[in-house]
Amino acid sequence: MIASRDFSPTTPLPAAEFRWLVVGAGGTLGRAVRARLEAADAVTVALGRGELDVTDRRAVFEAVAAHRPHTVVNCAAWTDVDGAEHDEAAATRVNADGPRHLALACAVSGARLVHVSTDYVFGGAPGHVGTPYAEDTPPEPRTAYGRTKLAGERAVLAALPHTAVVVRTSWLYGPAAPGPAAPGVTAPGTASGVTAPPVTGFVGTMARIAAEPDRAADVVDDQHGQPSWAPDVAERLVALGSLPAARASGVFHATGAGRTTWHELAQEVFRLLGADPLRVRPMGSDRLTRPARRPAWSVLGHSRWTRAGLPPMRHWRTALTEAIAPRTAPAHPTAAAPAPTTAVTATATATATEGR
Numbered sequence: 001m002i003a004s005r006d007f008s009p010t011t012p013l014p015a016a017e018f019r020w021l022v023v024g025a026g027g028t029l030g031r032a033v034r035a036r037l038e039a040a041d042a043v044t045v046a047l048g049r050g051e052l053d054v055t056d057r058r059a060v061f062e063a064v065a066a067h068r069p070h071t072v073v074n075c076a077a078w079t080d081v082d083g084a085e086h087d088e089a090a091a092t093r094v095n096a097d098g099p100r101h102l103a104l105a106c107a108v109s110g111a112r113l114v115h116v117s118t119d120y121v122f123g124g125a126p127g128h129v130g131t132p133y134a135e136d137t138p139p140e141p142r143t144a145y146g147r148t149k150l151a152g153e154r155a156v157l158a159a160l161p162h163t164a165v166v167v168r169t170s171w172l173y174g175p176a177a178p179g180p181a182a183p184g185v186t187a188p189g190t191a192s193g194v195t196a197p198p199v200t201g202f203v204g205t206m207a208r209i210a211a212e213p214d215r216a217a218d219v220v221d222d223q224h225g226q227p228s229w230a231p232d233v234a235e236r237l238v239a240l241g242s243l244p245a246a247r248a249s250g251v252f253h254a255t256g257a258g259r260t261t262w263h264e265l266a267q268e269v270f271r272l273l274g275a276d277p278l279r280v281r282p283m284g285s286d287r288l289t290r291p292a293r294r295p296a297w298s299v300l301g302h303s304r305w306t307r308a309g310l311p312p313m314r315h316w317r318t319a320l321t322e323a324i325a326p327r328t329a330p331a332h333p334t335a336a337a338p339a340p341t342t343a344v345t346a347t348a349t350a351t352a353t354e355g356r
Contacts, residue, residue, distance in 0.1 A: 124295020174230025
């Protein structure tokens with residue numbers, strides 16, 4: 001069960017007669033999209049990587065033809081940002097060839113396609129700091145991952161120029177997969193009184209560290225972006241897929257409103273969980289040694305929502321509070337905190353496996 005808001009009166013619900021095909025349904029965002037659709041009683045076929053390999057053109061065409069969806073939501077992606085630097089060809093097959101196969105299959109069947117992309121299509125150079133990237137800002141990827149995702153965007157829009165929707169998101173986190181081994185879960189009632197929620201991504205990593213009172217985190221404070229709660233993004237994907245193409249096509253940005261840094265985000269997680277935010281220590285990106293360069297600026301603009309008649313997503317702090325505050329213990333004092341006995345380096349690279 002995904003914790004999310006009730007359906008917004010301003011957000012369209014999927015028509016009962018629509019059939020939806022969710023591709024990449026086993027990941028954080030795919031699970032959220034499936035939950036959103038099932039909560040609305042929409043006819044939904046959800047295929048994970050084991051059920052549909054998007055790099056297999058024939059399999060993609062057969063799946064779209066067999067399930068006859070009105071709308072396809074593509075959440076499948078190569079999300080290993082650093083791994084793409086070592087094997088860009090493999091990342092291209094998933095992030096560019098896969099979306100192309102889906103778009104061409106949709107062109108044949110007449111289905112709509114909602115395709116998920118990333119802030120990494122922009123360079124995020126320090127000189128751009130201060131101005132959000134608009135939906136029509138020319139992309140300038142600086143990583144292999146960004147290049148492959150941009151190629152996927154272009155393939156989708158070329159095959160379906162009047163009906164496809166490309167939705168860029170960033171800093172994604174969401175509810176963990178159900179089960180006893182859900183990532184992010186720790187035994188409740190630790191010495192600090194903190195219980196980490198079952199959440200994925202960077203937020204989940206910080207929650208697990210917050211639950212251990214003898215650990216600290218060194219987190220970069222010079223990378224700016226927008227945390228995005230997967231159920232909120234899923235709500236927007238479904239809304240766009242439910243609208244007529246004349247009202248919703250082209251590029252949209254689905255990220256939490258406002259902006260922050262990884263360091264500030266980590267401190268907010270600690271605070272909401274009743275842990276000492278001072279255990280999160282700032283560091284510069286120059287201390288990182290990763291194959292893929294992380295963008296210094298990943299703040300996206302949201303002007304297209306207004307033109308589509310929909311409000312932008314809610315503020316990232318509001319979503320984060322809903323995501324983890326229900327599990328919050330009584331507030332932990334922030335003054336005179338004991339020095340941690342173990343320090344870990346928890347940086348933006350913790351989100352690499354999410355790839356958003």
